[in-house]
Amino acid sequence: MSIVLDKLRAQFPSDVVSTHSDFGDDTALVRRERIVEILAFLRDDPDLRFDFAMDLTGVDYLGEDPRFEVVYHLYSLEKKHRVRIKVRLHEEDPVIDTAVSVWPGINWYEREAWDMYGIVFRGHPNLKRILMYEAFEGHALRKDYPKARRQPTIGPEE
Amino acid sequence: MAVTQGKGGGGGYALSTLDSLIAWGRKYSLYPFTFATACCGIEVMGAFGTHYDLSRFGAEVVRFSPRQADVLLVAGTINYKMAPVLKRIYDQMLEPKWVISMGACACSGGFYNNYSVLQGIDKVLPVDVYIPGCPPNPEGIIDAVVRIQKILETGAPRASERWPIK
Numbered sequence: 558m559s560i561v562l563d564k565l566r567a568q569f570p571s572d573v574v575s576t577h578s579d580f581g582d583d584t585a586l587v588r589r590e591r592i593v594e595i596l597a598f599l600r601d602d603p604d605l606r607f608d609f610a611m612d613l614t615g616v617d618y619l620g621e622d623p624r625f626e627v628v629y630h631l632y633s634l635e636k637k638h639r640v641r642i643k644v645r646l647h648e649e650d651p652v653i654d655t656a657v658s659v660w661p662g663i664n665w666y667e668r669e670a671w672d673m674y675g676i677v678f679r680g681h682p683n684l685k686r687i688l689m690y691e692a693f694e695g696h697a698l699r700k701d702y703p704k705a706r707r708q709p710t711i712g713p714e715e
Numbered sequence: 716m717a718v719t720q721g722k723g724g725g726g727g728y729a730l731s732t733l734d735s736l737i738a739w740g741r742k743y744s745l746y747p748f749t750f751a752t753a754c755c756g757i758e759v760m761g762a763f764g765t766h767y768d769l770s771r772f773g774a775e776v777v778r779f780s781p782r783q784a785d786v787l788l789v790a791g792t793i794n795y796k797m798a799p800v801l802k803r804i805y806d807q808m809l810e811p812k813w814v815i816s817m818g819a820c821a822c823s824g825g826f827y828n829n830y831s832v833l834q835g836i837d838k839v840l841p842v843d844v845y846i847p848g849c850p851p852n853p854e855g856i857i858d859a860v861v862r863i864q865k866i867l868e869t870g871a872p873r874a875s876e877r878w879p880i881k
Contacts, residue, residue, distance in 0.1 A: 689831070690796050697830040706830065710798055710838060 559583045561605055561640050568598055584641040589653045592644055596659045599631060599640065607631040607640065610656070613666035615674035619700035624648040625676055629656070646676065655681040673698035738867045741785070741811070743773030745863060748784035748808070750801060753791030755818040755850040762853035769853075774860045781807040786863065787840075788856070792820035793833045802839050813866070813873060815859045816842045819849040841874035 562576045574586040599607040609632040616626040623645040655678040656663045667678040668687040675696035778784040781804045819825035824834035846855040
């Protein structure tokens with residue numbers, strides 16, 4: 558088992574649901590309640606130093622419960638190692654705390670996840686659509702968004 | 716009316732109406748505005764380059780201000796977020812103006828049948844000439860310019876005259 562996951566489980570024994578290192582990719586499934594603390598720990602611990610939030614995305618597991626998942630891909634420029642943090646969210650309450658306070662650069666990724674999946678990042682400074690226009694209804698990458706659905710074309714004034 | 720030289724060197728006259736004289740002038744000075752958003756734009760560059768040389772047809776002066784352009788050449792995928800921008804550029808162009816829809820994406824959305832891509836620019840603009848292809852050859856662009864010259868030659872109505880889009 559890797560040092561990253563060992564330290565993470567030692568620090569947050571009740572928040573880490575499961576871990577695996579399949580194909581050498583360290584992955585931890587955690588609860589959403591203390592996600593900011595977990596991410597800040599990963600950034601600040603002298604052995605971990607995850608200073609680079611490479612990606613954040615949403616996943617829609619339609620038909621499963623919990624339905625949504627938020628995935629953080631982190632990298633340490635200093636230690637040259639990676640970790641993947643996953644958080645499952647229920648359909649009726651797809652809310653998670655924002656990580657902007659940990660890595661300011663994660664701002665736009667969270668906006669994208671909101672735009673495409675409707676995942677709400679509580680405390681985000683500017684949570685509005687980033688790819689689609691404001692008049693767009695729904696969240697386009699949800700699995701129940703109809704493929705053939707077309708929305709009204711917006712005019713030059715909007 | 717214009718004075719010309721006869722073949723034998725003597726003076727001659729070419730009779731014409733003012734309208735057809737203006738149309739003749741416009742025919743060889745179509746200034747294109749290239750709205751290139753995808754790979755079709757590369758083919759547009761090829762058409763303007765020395766090998767295909769669109770300047771043979773008088774349409775080589777690319778204007779990147781819509782107020783100086785006559786032909787809107789839409790080359791590439793237009794998505795819903797871009798559509799109002801395209802419409803505004805079209806509205807800023809001065810009459811008379813023509814629109815060429817180049818490539819599968821601009822004509823019909825192409826293979827992007829999804830939530831974000833406009834299914835053909837004719838949803839928002841009146842289109843004079845469609846060029847099929849993915850992407851079309853530079854010959855296709857030349858053919859489209861020649862077809863606009865034909866519209867001028869015959870005095871046929873432009874798309875914007877017979878195709879009101881709100």
